[in-house]
Amino acid sequence: MMRPSLLALSVSLALLLPARADRYHPERAARAAAAGSSRAATPDEAERGAAYWYSEAFAAIDERLTEPTYDDVAKNVIMFLGDGLSVPTLAPARTLAGQRAGRTGEEERLSYEYFPITGLAKTYCVDKQIPDSACTATAYLCGVKSNYGTLGVTAAVPRYDCAASADAATHLDSIAAWALADGRSAGIVTTTRVTHASPAGAYANIAERGWENDGEVRAAGHDPAQCPDIADQLVNSHPGNKFQVILGGGRREFRPNTTNDEEGQPGLRWDGRDLVSEWRAQREEAGQSNAYVWNRTELLDAINNPPDYLLGLFEDGHMQYAAEARLAGNDEPTLAEMTEAAIRVLSKNPRGFFLFVESGRIDHAHHDNMPHLALDETLALADAVQRADELLPAANTLLVLTADHSHVMAYNGYSRRGNDILGASDDIGDDDVPYMTLSYTNGPGYRDHVDGRRADVTSDNTFQAVAWQTHAEVPLESETHGGDDVAVFARGPAQALFTGLYEQSQLPHLMAHAACLGPASERRDACNGSVMLSASLLALLLSVVAALFH
Secondary structure: OOOOOOOOOOOOEOOOOOOOOOOOOOOOOOOOEOOOOOOOOOOOHHHHOHHHHHHHHHHHHHHHHHOOOOOOOOOEEEEEEEOOOOHHHHHHHHHHHHHHOOOOOOOOOOHHHHOOEEEEEEOOOOOOOOOOHHHHHHHHHHOOOOOOOOEOEOOOOOOOOHHHHOOHHHEOOOHHHHHHHOOOEEEEEEEEEOOOHHHHOOOOOEOOOOOOOHHHHHHOOOOOOOOOOHHHHHHHOOOHHHOOEEEEEOHHHOOEOOOEOOOOOEOOEOOOOOHHHHHHHHHHHHOOOEEEEOOHHHHHHHHHOOOOEEEEEOOOOOOOOHHHHHHHOOOOOOHHHHHHHHHHHHOOOOOOEEEEEEEOHHHHHHHOOOHHHHHHHHHHHHHHHHHHHHHOOOOOEEEEEEEOOEEOEEEOOOOOOOOOOOOEOOOOOOOOOOOEOEEEEEEOOOOOOEOOEOOOHHHOOOOOOOOOOOOEEEEOOOOOEEOOOEEEEEEOOOHHHHOEEEEHHHHHHHHHHHHOOHHHHHHOHHHOOOOOOOHHHHHHHHHHHHHHOO
């Protein structure tokens, strides 16, 4: 059973001087818990004995042995993407979930951690050791590794080279396009701008991820007629113009700079076009039921009365951090609600669908050295996965969760079990200054040293506020990505494909193999003819059978 997350605050800790022993694993005097702390070192006395852990291990073996392999074809595929969801983010996030529920936390499991299959993906770009969200999106959605900063084009296209990207021979199709070609539906959901690098990997072919509107293309000295901007491609080019669900932020990329949006923010387009109006006109002309929504109330109505096409733009830029939206009481949908709305719309197609769902602001919080927000966004992603898991059966729906790249947050120190995951370590530095359990190799959280001593960040006036910056070792305006592998979790048809270590660019091919989509479908026997019938062919066969027995 998946456990819900509840909000709770942890206590601060007092300091004791460290003790020395082994230089690599020193025995240090733990900092005493503050008066009034009631969190136990372990949640269960049974954990002190061997039988508890034997039983836990045997139960896990039994779970694996009884878990079906699901060799059937996946009718639906949902790819969940935690932007910047590094492996060191996983354990603190699950710990925070448990601590919010009043437990020690380390033993917690998030929704996707119940999936039976786990793997690792390698994330480098063709030209970079450590990637960005554009070359990785091209890899995990189009199945080809590319250059840093480019989207939906091969590595023959250098970044910023408009002329090279105009060559159709360099353009790549995404798994969303493969789904559409098979008669299925497709959509994207994100907490960033819908034109941001990760979701744009599903539909854009462009040499620069920053060309989200025509103004950016023109400012770079190029003609939007030769290199259409990302928002224009989403609304007016294949496959974006066939997406039945588009949910996220980024209204400014769709609106003229001469008008203001629903919340009074100006658009960024120089061409005078309103792409939201163009999107609606296309739907009306085709006779397709549609809805444009810009707040939570309107989205919830779409969940109850799903149209054929749904466009939701909830902010002028990126959507708000979930924690800050809760505190402000703003009318902004959660990632779980957007995911459910997408599923309700896309499930109207009896053939099935492909859906991309991104929790994009994990990345932004890490860049700002704000672990509280990064972990909270990770929990919002887990909620979205749980919602999908509840709505769609594992027998015909493949769920895959992964990250695009890592970050340089460390989970460190020798704290006692149940120590506040967002607080200071029980350990203390050799300079007698405390350090945080979660800190960064680099970023804006760097504090100047005074007389050779680090700053005591626990004395900050805003210490442990939601948007508080923890400390970083190297001063940088923005914390960098990491180059380590990212985790992959999977459940559903052909789930066993996702185990092991592999190139990130294998992911869409693995998903396509499971769902009989695109080039991969030619390699799987289960995809031959009878397994996946189109709705029209199925209706024809049923009518023939009915006539024979009439």
